[in-house]
Amino acid sequence: MSDDVVDPAPRARPIIECRGVEKVYEDGSVHALRGLDLEVAPGELLAITGPSGCGKSTLLHLLAALDTPTAGSIRVGEYDLARLRRPDHYRREEVGLVFQLHNLMPQLSAVGNVEVVMVGTHRRRRDRAARARELLAAVDLLPLADRRPPQLSGGERQRVAIARALANDPRVLLADEPTGSLDSDSVRTVLGVFERLRDDLGVTVVLVTHDESVARIADRTVEMLDGRVRHPDGEVEAPEVRGPSALPLGR
Amino acid sequence: MGRFVLVNLWAKKGRSFGITLAVALAVMTVVTLAAVSNGLKNSATQVLEISKSDFTVAQKAAPDILNSTIDSHQLAEIRATRGVASAIGVLLETQDLNAANPLFIEIGIQPGDLRRFGVTMVAGRPYAADASHEVMLGWRAAQNWGLRVGDIFHANGTWNRVVGIYSTGISYGDLGAMFPLPALQAYNRVPGALTLIFVKVTPGDSVAKVAAAVDYNHPELTTIRTASQFGRADRNLVFLGAAATGSTVLAILIGAIIVGNTMLLSLFERTREFGVLRAVGWSRSRLVALVGSEILVLAVAGSMLGIGFSFAAAAVLEILPPLRGVLHSDFTTVGFLRGLYTGIGMAVIGALYPALRAAHLTPLRALTHE
Numbered sequence: 001m002s003d004d005v006v007d008p009a010p011r012a013r014p015i016i017e018c019r020g021v022e023k024v025y026e027d028g029s030v031h032a033l034r035g036l037d038l039e040v041a042p043g044e045l046l047a048i049t050g051p052s053g054c055g056k057s058t059l060l061h062l063l064a065a066l067d068t069p070t071a072g073s074i075r076v077g078e079y080d081l082a083r084l085r086r087p088d089h090y091r092r093e094e095v096g097l098v099f100q101l102h103n104l105m106p107q108l109s110a111v112g113n114v115e116v117v118m119v120g121t122h123r124r125r126r127d128r129a130a131r132a133r134e135l136l137a138a139v140d141l142l143p144l145a146d147r148r149p150p151q152l153s154g155g156e157r158q159r160v161a162i163a164r165a166l167a168n169d170p171r172v173l174l175a176d177e178p179t180g181s182l183d184s185d186s187v188r189t190v191l192g193v194f195e196r197l198r199d200d201l202g203v204t205v206v207l208v209t210h211d212e213s214v215a216r217i218a219d220r221t222v223e224m225l226d227g228r229v230r231h232p233d234g235e236v237e238a239p240e241v242r243g244p245s246a247l248p249l250g251r
Numbered sequence: 252m253g254r255f256v257l258v259n260l261w262a263k264k265g266r267s268f269g270i271t272l273a274v275a276l277a278v279m280t281v282v283t284l285a286a287v288s289n290g291l292k293n294s295a296t297q298v299l300e301i302s303k304s305d306f307t308v309a310q311k312a313a314p315d316i317l318n319s320t321i322d323s324h325q326l327a328e329i330r331a332t333r334g335v336a337s338a339i340g341v342l343l344e345t346q347d348l349n350a351a352n353p354l355f356i357e358i359g360i361q362p363g364d365l366r367r368f369g370v371t372m373v374a375g376r377p378y379a380a381d382a383s384h385e386v387m388l389g390w391r392a393a394q395n396w397g398l399r400v401g402d403i404f405h406a407n408g409t410w411n412r413v414v415g416i417y418s419t420g421i422s423y424g425d426l427g428a429m430f431p432l433p434a435l436q437a438y439n440r441v442p443g444a445l446t447l448i449f450v451k452v453t454p455g456d457s458v459a460k461v462a463a464a465v466d467y468n469h470p471e472l473t474t475i476r477t478a479s480q481f482g483r484a485d486r487n488l489v490f491l492g493a494a495a496t497g498s499t500v501l502a503i504l505i506g507a508i509i510v511g512n513t514m515l516l517s518l519f520e521r522t523r524e525f526g527v528l529r530a531v532g533w534s535r536s537r538l539v540a541l542v543g544s545e546i547l548v549l550a551v552a553g554s555m556l557g558i559g560f561s562f563a564a565a566a567v568l569e570i571l572p573p574l575r576g577v578l579h580s581d582f583t584t585v586g587f588l589r590g591l592y593t594g595i596g597m598a599v600i601g602a603l604y605p606a607l608r609a610a611h612l613t614p615l616r617a618l619t620h621e
Contacts, residue, residue, distance in 0.1 A: 066530060066615040092532025103527045107262030117531045166333050
């Protein structure tokens with residue numbers, strides 16, 4: 001168990017808890033998050049929507065430990081992100097990231113892009129390759145496993161990126177506008193993958209999106225405005241907490 | 252990670268080739284200079300090895316050992332030094348006989364000293380002490396010139412009858428010719444002058460003590476017992492050694508700048524890639540290991556290539572007119588190791604800053620890099 005792990009939490013607890021999160025950028029000119037509170041249940045597919053500049057991506061960066069909050073607390077699984085000493089370990093073990101622009105490495109094949117995330121983990125090289133192919137099969141890309149990103153369509157690249165994000169069995173998948181640069185057919189395919197991840201693997205998915213079709217597959221949609229979560233009734237909404245996943249990603 | 256390293260290097264073939272070539276050229280310079288320096292040193296030290304003396308006396312700090320000048324009075328004084336069993340005075344000169352033999356070695360020595368000097372007659376007889384127009388050829392020289400006892404050998408602007416063929420067991424000596432000492436002094440207009448004195452110590456006496464006594468009594472001269480002491484008498488070799496060391500340092504510095512510059516450009520190109528790797532959980536140290544491994548592969552490849560190039564460079568130098576027959580490059584393990592550490596040194600120094608910069612990129616900044 002990592003040094004960064006705090007108290008092992010019972011599964012019924014929300015897997016993500018944000019309390020009074022503030023984010024002011026260094027020069028003080030942008031107050032991106034203003035006392036944000038948010039809970040996400042294990043296995044939930046949460047869509048975060050809102051206008052540009054409302055703080056969606058900032059929140060996702062904080063959840064991915066790519067940035068640190070100015071105030072407030074964030075807990076993801078057993079990790080207290082405010083006290084994180086090894087963010088790389090957290091990003092490798094606990095969360096998977098999917099970017100709007102897939103950010104695949106063009107010199108590597110699809111399977112290589114998935115495999116590279118597992119370099120330095122306990123997995124042997126042969127196991128890594130097998131695992132990468134297994135994940136590509138899960139996103140229906142096994143026949144294209146040896147192709148390089150320039151040889152894949154936008155939707156295929158994004159599915160490789162999703163497979164990459166799942167390589168180290170994360171409990172939480174964070175996706176920033178994953179359908180933002182895709183055509184409608186590819187959007188449907190990619191959203192189908194997210195649904196399967198939730199339904200078959202029990203992965204908690206947080207999607208930041210402008211796309212209304214994404215909201216339709218989500219268990220819950222929260223809208224952000226001016227750095228806060230905006231609830232229709234103005235009250236904090238307690239999320240539905242699911243039981244332990246039938247497929248806990250090999251943990 | 253090994254496969255990832257190779258794929259990355261292959262993906263940027265131009266950059267990889269450029270760095271490899273920069274390393275190779277630097278390594279070639281260093282290894283070739285080391286081989287040339289060793290070759291010249293070997294040639295020079297072979298002069299000392301012709302005789303089986305305990306130590307050799309030369310003029311202190313002469314620019315070149317063949318320019319050492321000792322007069323016959325000093326020879327007499329050294330012979331009188333306590334503990335000296337024998338002291339043989341020898342004049343060494345070089346003759347430009349033709350394009351293939353621009354530095355033909357000529358040794359002036361009294362016939363009575365030949366045996367103690369380590370000369371064995373292979374054919375014919377020794378020349379007479381006061382003979383003019385008589386010469387003995389080393390067996391290799393005789394073979395090269397196709398001469399036998401009784402033939403005429405033209406050198407020093409005159410004819411010389413070959414009266415004997417000798418062997419010293421040292422190729423440098425066997426490639427030359429021996430003349431009566433006064434004759435060679437006269438040919439070169441240096442009457443009474445000697446180049447070196449080869450000293451044998453009385454059995455039971457300490458070579459070090461006798462050499463120290465000669466050094467003390469003749470501050471203008473120096474004694475040489477080992478190849479490493481050769482620099483006392485031959486400043487050119489000292490300068491050559493210093494040039495070889497200096498060129499290594501320069502090669503490392505210049506190479507490091509080239510490698511560093513290329514790596515820095517590469518870092519800007521790959522900022523986003525590094526950001527992704529950090530975002531998916533790669534640690535800083537793993538990223539440094541990736542960049543370090545890439546540069547190490549190129550450094551080793553460049554060093555190997557550079558060592559290969561150095562053989563070609565040395566071969567070219569050996570056939571250049573001023574060096575033909577003089578330069579015999581000597582490649583040693585030390586020279587190769589010097590090349591290898593030059594290659595790796597320049598690569599590591601060059602890659603250090605870019606690697607650390609890559610490691611300290613914040614993933615978020617790297618991901619938003621355009």
